[in-house]
Amino acid sequence: MKxxxxxxxxxxxxxxxxxxxxxxxxxxxxxxxxxATRSTIGRHSEMPDQAAKKFWDQFASELGKGWWR
Known part of the structure; x- marks a missing residue:
């Protein structure tokens, strides 16, 4: 995923x-x-889908559990 x-x-x-x-x-x-949630993401242009889901999961406290589905 880009x-x-x-x-x-x-x-x-x-x-x-x-x-x-x-x-x-x-x-x-x-x-x-x-x-109030902070996170970092690498500067790569592509990232595996699993990594994207784990990155999004870091914001579940703000946006709700499983908000990306």
Whole structure:
């Protein structure tokens, strides 16, 4: 799955939930902030589907369990 598609899906869900969404460029990763939850994602253009689901799962406290399904 493309990194841009992963971030776009997260951004759309955050906006629908009325939460703040920000991306911050760090040294080797991109920092993503949704509401009060922070996480990082590598700068690779592609990522495995399992990795994308685990990344999205980090935001389950903000967006609800299984929000990406």
């Amino acid at each position: 990194k841009a598609a992963v971030l776009k899906r997260l951004k759309t869900a955050a906006r629908q939930a009325g939460l703040e969404y920000r991306e911050v460029e760090l040294t080797n990763h991109t920092g993503v902030i949704v509401g």
